Amino acid sequence: MTLDVLVLEGESEVGGKARTITRDGWMVEAGPSGFLGGRAELDTLITASQLGAAVIPANAAAKRRFVYRAGKLRELKPSPVGLAFSGILSPGGLLRLALEPFIARSESKKDESVWAFAERRFGSEAADRLMAPATLGVFAGDARKLSVGSGFPKFRELEREHGSLIRGIFARRGRGRAGGLTSFREGMQSLPRELSESGAFKVRCNALVRGIERTATGWTVAVDGDSAPINADAVIVATEPWAAAPLVQHLDAAAAAALKAIPCPHVTVVALGYDSSVRARIPDGFGVLISRGEGIRMLGNLWETSIYPGRGPSGGILVRALLGGAVDQEIGSLDDSEVLALAKTEIAKLYGLTAEPVFTEVIRIDGAIPQYEIGHARRVAAVEHAVDAIPGLGITGYGLRGVAFGDAAADGMHTGEKIGAWLAASAM
Ligand SMILES: Cc1cc2nc3c(=O)[nH]c(=O)nc-3n(C[C@H](O)[C@H](O)[C@H](O)COP(=O)(O)OP(=O)(O)OC[C@H]3O[C@@H](n4cnc5c(N)ncnc54)[C@H](O)[C@@H]3O)c2cc1C
Known part of the structure; x- marks a missing residue:
């Protein structure tokens, strides 16, 4: 049976949150900058859109992730020794985290917040300094409000199956690994764009759906401005x-x-491009998440040209700052010049920069990221x-x-x- 599929998109272009902006030799993602490869459904879409050759893996350096705490960027090394020397946790906090394999599993079926789960298993310091920033990174969300079962279901699964996250991670090592961080040469919007042009279905942009109605034989769909449904x-x-x-x-x-x-709070993305003079100041890596209470409003930065080299003119360094989310909804009320000034000042402070950016782009996204509370x-x-x-x-x-x-x-x-x-x- 062949299906006649029509996609009605309210905006003037396809992609939704996946929107790639190219200007003056820079490539900026308005929303997602990558996805984890190796997922069958995405592979099917990539094949259908004939984008296989355009798939690009993130640079190996993107494995390096940082947290800003106590006035410093600190690398999150995935080893006990690395974590111990990162300065993220105090000796007491590290000891409490090391006790995780001995904390009994919870048998409660009650929904629990991400923070409460992390506090129960790893202690309050790790909940504040590791899990809360991670929640900002994924949801721009508040770890004390989000549900661990809905937002981070793997954590609950590891506890249920292995009694401990640390034991679970060791037990599963090498088994069914997730693919690496991946994007497309021309950016994330390539996938919806190419799919929409594949001929497999029709797409109408600027077609805002106002209503759907059931009829005796099926449905009618009313599109803004159309004379008939x-x-x-x-x-x-x-x-x-x-x-x-x-x-x-x-x-x-x-x-x-x-x-x-x-809830879907507002997120503002500020992209700042610098010339090569700042290279030594911004580490090679994925980016940094910023713990609350550090006197910085940005939720984090992504070091785009380090993750995907070539997204700026020769030698250019592109930093993407994320602001707002559930923890700072007032960001949405700042105008472009105010939010740009804020991001520039905070980035200068974070990396000790004196250079001004040579490229800027402010992207405001209302109703940006659903919160799985x-x-x-x-x-x-x-x-x-x-x-x-x-x-x-x-x-x-x-x-x-x-x-x-x-x-x-x-x-x-x-x-x-x-x-x-x-x-x-x-x-x-
Ligand atoms: C700033 C930001 C950064 C992100 N970073 C990442 C990341 O690095 N990695 C990752 O995996 N995910 C990331 N995400 C999440 C990712 O963007 C989403 O998972 C994904 O794009 C959602 O796709 P979707 O089709 O469900 O929704 P959307 O992309 O929101 O698409 C919904 C579409 O519906 C249209 N629409 C709404 N109402 C109507 C109507 N009445 N009629 C017609 N059309 C309508 C909208 O115009 C929109 O195009 C990020 C999201 C944001 C906002």
Whole structure:
């Protein structure tokens, strides 16, 4: 059975959060800068878009990750000795962390915050200085509010299976390793762009969906500015959760309330390009996460030209600063010049720079990153309940079952396959 698929995109171009800006010889990612390779669903999409030859692995140096604490950049070395000498934890904090294999597993089924989980297993210092910055890195989120089971399900799984994360990591070493950090030569937007041009389905941009309605035979979809709705046999809502809520309100109020309850704070990305004179000041590596309470508002920096060399003019150094998120929502109210000045000052302080950037770009993203707060699993269950009860409806996107690019892509494919199977069965 062949399906006639039409994608309706509200914006003027495809890609959603995956948007790549190229200007004056610099390449800046507005949203995701990479994904973990080796995932079957993404491989299928890469093959379908004929982008195999454009896949680029991150530079080996990108394995080096840093945390800013007590006024210094400190490398997070993945060994007990490396961690001990990093200065991130005090001797007492290190000792408490080393006791993790001896902490009994929790048998509680109750949802727990990321911070509470880390504190229980590793102690409060590690929760504050390691887990809270990691939560900023993935969700721009607040570790005390996010659910460990929904946001970091592997941690719960390791505890459940091995009784300890440290023991679990050792037991699983070498088994089914995740792929390395990966992107595309022309940036992350290449994948949606090439897919949309593959001919496998049609795409209409500037097509903001205002409403979806069930009819006796299927669905109608109303697009802003169109004189008549589009008829469809099935509909997949693949928007941010805040955009999905009003579309399903009249179909299932509980699902709409659940979608609305998933906060998506604003994130501002500031990209700063420097000439080669700053090379010695900015380490080779992936980037730095900044613990709260350090007197710096930025959540972290990504050292883009170190991760993917060639994303600036010869010798240029590109730093991407992330600001805002759940821990600093006021960032959204600063204007471009204020947020640019803030990022420039903080970057100068962080690396001891005196040079001015030669390139700047401010990207403001409202409703940027869904927060999987405590109770998220209940919200997802409410959405799944609606989908199960309403024939021909699918709901997907990074607001539900995984916030990363690869998770969103995989969830979209699984949702499409389910709807395809339902259509095939209904046609029989
Ligand atoms: C700053 C930032 C950095 C990130 N970094 C990383 C990273 O390094 N690695 C990683 O794995 N992930 C990262 N992510 C997450 C990643 O971007 C997402 O997982 C992924 O892009 C989500 O894809 P999606 O299709 O679910 O949603 P989106 O990309 O948000 O797409 C939803 C689309 O729906 C459209 N839409 C909304 N309402 C309507 C409507 N009514 N009608 C028509 N269209 C509509 C929107 O215009 C949008 O294009 C980052 C996200 C942000 C914001």
